[in-house]
Amino acid sequence: MIQGKHIAVSGIECICAAGLNLKDCVDSMFSNIRNVATPSGFSSNHKTVYPVFEIPGSSPFLQNPQIFKTGQLALEAAHGAVKKAGLDKKNLQQKRVGVCIGTTVGSSLNNEKFYQEYRSGKDPDMAPIKRFLRSNPADLIAREYNLSGPCQTIVNACSSGTDAIGIGASWIQAGICDVVIAGGADELCRVTYNGFISLLIVDSSPCRPFDVSRAGLNLGEGAAIFVLESEKSLTERKIAPSAFICGYGSSSDAYHLTAPKPDGAGLKRAITDALEESGVFASDIAFVNAHGTGTENNDRVESMVLDLMLNGVPFHSTKGYTGHTLGASGAIEAAFTSAFLVAGKIPSSIGFSKKDPELHSSPQAENKQIDGNFAISESLAFGGNNSVLVIGRGSEPL
Amino acid sequence: MRIYVKGIGTAGGFGCGVEKLVSALSNGESRTKAVTLGVKGKAEVEAQVFVTDTSALFSFIPKKSLRRINNYSKLALLGASLAIEDSGIKDLDRTRMGIIIASGYGAMNTTFSFLDSVIDEGKDEHASPIHFSNSVHNSAAAHVSILMKIEGPSLTVSQFEMSFPSALLTARRWLEEKRVDSVLLGGVDEFSGVLGYCGQRLFKKDDVSGIKPFEFNKQTAIPGGGAAFFILTRDTDNDSEYCIIEDVSIGKLTTDKISIPEDSYLFIGADGNKISGQKYQHFLNNKNIVAAYSPLYGSFPAAAALDLAVAGVSMKKNRIFASPEYSGLKDGLRIIKEESKINHEKICCLKICDHDEYALIRVSKNNS
Numbered sequence: 069m070i071q072g073k074h075i076a077v078s079g080i081e082c083i084c085a086a087g088l089n090l091k092d093c094v095d096s097m098f099s100n101i102r103n104v105a106t107p108s109g110f111s112s113n114h115k116t117v118y119p120v121f122e123i124p125g126s127s128p129f130l131q132n133p134q135i136f137k138t139g140q141l142a143l144e145a146a147h148g149a150v151k152k153a154g155l156d157k158k159n160l161q162q163k164r165v166g167v168c169i170g171t172t173v174g175s176s177l178n179n180e181k182f183y184q185e186y187r188s189g190k191d192p193d194m195a196p197i198k199r200f201l202r203s204n205p206a207d208l209i210a211r212e213y214n215l216s217g218p219c220q221t222i223v224n225a226c227s228s229g230t231d232a233i234g235i236g237a238s239w240i241q242a243g244i245c246d247v248v249i250a251g252g253a254d255e256l257c258r259v260t261y262n263g264f265i266s267l268l269i270v271d272s273s274p275c276r277p278f279d280v281s282r283a284g285l286n287l288g289e290g291a292a293i294f295v296l297e298s299e300k301s302l303t304e305r306k307i308a309p310s311a312f313i314c315g316y317g318s319s320s321d322a323y324h325l326t327a328p329k330p331d332g333a334g335l336k337r338a339i340t341d342a343l344e345e346s347g348v349f350a351s352d353i354a355f356v357n358a359h360g361t362g363t364e365n366n367d368r369v370e371s372m373v374l375d376l377m378l379n380g381v382p383f384h385s386t387k388g389y390t391g392h393t394l395g396a397s398g399a400i401e402a403a404f405t406s407a408f409l410v411a412g413k414i415p416s417s418i419g420f421s422k423k424d425p426e427l428h429s430s431p432q433a434e435n436k437q438i439d440g441n442f443a444i445s446e447s448l449a450f451g452g453n454n455s456v457l458v459i460g461r462g463s464e465p466l
Numbered sequence: 467m468r469i470y471v472k473g474i475g476t477a478g479g480f481g482c483g484v485e486k487l488v489s490a491l492s493n494g495e496s497r498t499k500a501v502t503l504g505v506k507g508k509a510e511v512e513a514q515v516f517v518t519d520t521s522a523l524f525s526f527i528p529k530k531s532l533r534r535i536n537n538y539s540k541l542a543l544l545g546a547s548l549a550i551e552d553s554g555i556k557d558l559d560r561t562r563m564g565i566i567i568a569s570g571y572g573a574m575n576t577t578f579s580f581l582d583s584v585i586d587e588g589k590d591e592h593a594s595p596i597h598f599s600n601s602v603h604n605s606a607a608a609h610v611s612i613l614m615k616i617e618g619p620s621l622t623v624s625q626f627e628m629s630f631p632s633a634l635l636t637a638r639r640w641l642e643e644k645r646v647d648s649v650l651l652g653g654v655d656e657f658s659g660v661l662g663y664c665g666q667r668l669f670k671k672d673d674v675s676g677i678k679p680f681e682f683n684k685q686t687a688i689p690g691g692g693a694a695f696f697i698l699t700r701d702t703d704n705d706s707e708y709c710i711i712e713d714v715s716i717g718k719l720t721t722d723k724i725s726i727p728e729d730s731y732l733f734i735g736a737d738g739n740k741i742s743g744q745k746y747q748h749f750l751n752n753k754n755i756v757a758a759y760s761p762l763y764g765s766f767p768a769a770a771a772l773d774l775a776v777a778g779v780s781m782k783k784n785r786i787f788a789s790p791e792y793s794g795l796k797d798g799l800r801i802i803k804e805e806s807k808i809n810h811e812k813i814c815c816l817k818i819c820d821h822d823e824y825a826l827i828r829v830s831k832n833n834s
Contacts, residue, residue, distance in 0.1 A: 069644055112590045161721075172603070198668075207626070207823075216717050216721040217717065220625055223572065235621075265590070322614075450604065451604045452608055452612070
């Protein structure tokens, strides 16, 4: 693994149930508020109603029926991040700009109404198919800004957003792009709702990551976008970075489709690689934003690995504030991590109150001051992916 | 950085393995199969498609291990197994190997099977967990990593026609960064009846038989599925490689000036789709000798990986294969009409998508 430069972030924006911009998200988390409710965007006939973390459908940026909600979320976050970076459509077109976005639902052709009509022998309206074809989130952003660089939509399940930022940073590192718009976006939908419930890993109450009584995850939706920028481009524009992507590590468990490897070997390697690439020591890490879904298996493996590799480093899960936003979660949590480094504090792991004696370590139960310039954001995913970012402190990202 | 192609595994309508691909290239033939699109007895339409028989996978992986694995993942496993076998590398360090899969549509059939599980009884609680977990795009990469014990990073990319070139860009970065020592890179798409039906509804096919990649103003696409996998490394051991991947560039036709060296063959990814097909016309001139091989494997996003496989095979065999179909080609343009010895050191594979995005993969012979 070659030690790389720390890649500057010139703008970050985030939308999720915790808030419709990064500042509101951070403020609500430090106030320990969680906006969890029964689904309003779709109906289901499960006997139990499972709570979700939804973005109000009435939000002004969600009114375009021509594209998936995932795409609309990605675009809104991209507009915010580009604006914060002090860029616009015109000056982006003068640079070599790539787009790298993680998602799950945003790349899935799974329209129930269309399929139901198709299988009943009707000729269904093709609008849902056309909507799918124009909704690939990376394509969508590239088209919106008329960008000329490489475009990649990453569909790595729940680590997609983390991977997209790591790969986007690599494009800057290699000089392939001057700017990369990177992040993740995902929407709540009936298909994932039914799917996760079928796996018996959804909590019927608000989730409780790392708690002894934890009973699974809650689904959420959102998007977070980072504007990654080369040193040369930033220097020319005289912009102070909001954060740095210092290192990225990723590995496979090669163990099971939906369960993490019990010894955490894959996660250990991802952390090791991310630290190695960043040149940052474990002792320099101020805190860890854990994947912390609230599922039995995830939290067990993650707490064990954190205890082993980053013993004593405070960690927390923010999924109690956002739900599990799947392909967006890695980017959303990287955005939070960047903001918390600047704030010098992390919010409590909401939902956690009682230590699990079987877990090796426990998250922060209260808001906590932190001190340091680097933090880690972790994502574990279906398929056994483990992806980790080492993030460096910049100036005000809000 | 140059990257070396050490092994290739291909599967498609032409059969399984590099030799079947070579045979199809030499004969200019590949088989399609008649299927019914739409729902039988109702809105049904007969169509020809390219489908892949994955039964050869049982010679690599026990049937028992494949019980719950869907067609999409089987295609990936087959391509991956063939590529690893083809590389002949016995001591491939799988802890230092990464896997990247590019797919335009992912596990389409399993996604619809999952919807069936809910729709059949009208009860959401009947949703199938097996179908759900296998419908996720990265399930194929997961099965490959689990069954082949590949512990490096795993990535799945879905960017329609640009999926494979953009995945290659990342494979190259992983090798440059020394994140891994080798990458198992593949393109996979399965045929889905629903997708075939959508294609018929959205694009009216002209009344011609077979894909006519140079009839740019006609819709002649034939859907299909298949896989092409590659073992990529940054190191060479003289001449055992298929070829060297010199460069992959991705950009916009509207802003970039694409440079195709005069001393290279040009393989175009035209596959009978009229919208993207028309955009290739501007790159045909009397300097480059061109070919399009989609008539041998069909029209699907991951077929860009098969174009690269043909380039690799051509370099290794030192043969350039006839373009299987060239009706509609304008006078004065140079096309590969007969199989012959290779005369150029380079091949460029050009893929263009509907939104003016392009990818150019430059491949050369390893003369070291």
